[in-house]
Amino acid sequence: MKITKSNLKENALSLLQDLIAQPSFSKQEAKTAELIQNWFISYNIPFKRQDNNVYAFNKHFDSNKPTLLLNSHHDTVKPNSAYTKDPFTPIIEEGKLFGLGSNDAGGCLVSLIAAFTYFYESEDIDHNIIMAATAEEENSGPLGLNSLLEILPKVDVAIVGEPTQMQLAIAEKGLVIFDGIVHGTPSHAAHPNNDNAIYNSIKVLDWFKNYSFPKSSEVLGDVKLTVTQINAGSQHNVVPAKVELVIDVRVNDCYTNKEIANMLTDEAPCELKPRSLRLNSSSIPKEHPLVRSGISLGRSTYGSPTLSDQAALSCPSLKLGPGDSTRSHTADEYIFIDEITEGIDLYIEILKGFLIKD
Known part of the structure; x- marks a missing residue:
């Protein structure tokens, strides 16, 4: 042709x-x-x-x-x-x-x-x-x-x-998805509990909301961190043992995904695990x-x-x-x-x- x-x-x-x-x-x-x-x-x-x-x-x-x-x-x-x-x-x-x-x-x-x-x-x-x-x-x-x-x-x-x-x-921008867990003490809802995982998650969510990475890219701007999913509890009268979070992090060219993962897992006030580090x-x-x-x-x-x-x-x-x-x-x-x-x-x-x- x-x-x-x-x-x-x-x-x-x-x-x-x-x-x-x-x-x-x-x-x-x-x-x-x-x-x-x-x-x-x-x-x-x-x-x-x-x-x-x-x-x-x-x-x-x-x-x-x-x-x-x-x-x-x-x-x-x-x-x-x-x-x-x-x-x-x-x-x-x-x-x-x-x-x-x-x-x-x-x-x-x-x-x-x-x-x-x-x-x-x-x-x-x-x-x-x-x-x-x-x-x-x-x-x-x-x-x-x-x-x-x-x-x-x-x-x-x-x-x-x-x-x-x-x-x-x-x-x-690269991408790292993290699975987070906020722990607490499970109990019957009718009894006192000062270690409610759902209440504990409030300060954790606030920490993620206010967290910022120091390096900003001239081309890509700041690293963007967003909590996108939350899951907890199975019935109305049971305080759950944990709250599960998903955190979406869009990474600029000032960091590798491994560096981002190391920073967050060291500093976050909850258990945190990255799903993959390959999408730099x-x-x-x-x-x-x-x-x-x-x-x-x-x-x-x-x-x-x-x-x-x-x-x-x-x-x-x-x-x-x-x-x-x-x-x-x-x-x-x-x-x-x-x-x-x-x-x-x-x-x-x-x-x-x-x-x-x-």
Whole structure:
């Protein structure tokens, strides 16, 4: 198939419509993986598949060159009950393409695939390119990008496709979830008890409410700590032995997740245990040539509070893509057609500035 920008844009839109029409909840992405494979087949691009991850290398891959990873996901969350349109019917109305996964992150995915295809046969680029359409992003599952990175060549820099309105998210907060327990003495509600776990939790909740981490990031701001769940008791006449809490901590680039865990477990006035420390913050220097290429095209930089597959990467990474993050996971999700076509153009121009040196 002949590769032109016009052709790529038309086919990218068609692929996105097909992806929307095929349910692809996390861990159930086999059919959308096949659709992505069909794209590569139509352009005679060799590809590989690991579980539901589909990936391809540029034609002139050279192990002596550094490697750029282009990555986005093809799994979705489940549609919420507020949908008024069929989430699996790709409808175009007033320049908007509606459907589950259209904005998060289908528009980014097909735009990145189109940009990769544009550069696939290029010989005058100073980086290799790997395109990886991955699974299990929405549930941070074990068979997504995490597992794929174990078999890919070393990645030196990455673009992660998520809706950023094609602005440059040069940093992203990490995440640590803690399970907390406030202990007390169980008893019958009719008897005196000066060690009621529910009452004990009041001062604990107040401690979390007022706790702050001293280091603030220029790009990501402060670490954000929020108690999001509380559970205690089983019947009206029994004082429970414990109150269970869940604490959500969004970590800036001044700390590692391990440092956050050490601080809180040492200082918190309750029993506290982190679920996982693997979802660290990520960033790329503003002076990096990939970022500079975007800035030269009028793109602005910012820090993102939301988590993505960037957390799996240990190399500098940029979050960038068409669409708007505020539409993600909403009812009647949509992306503008113009956002996709602009996204393809901008991906190509940013990559030209980064990959092709005078």
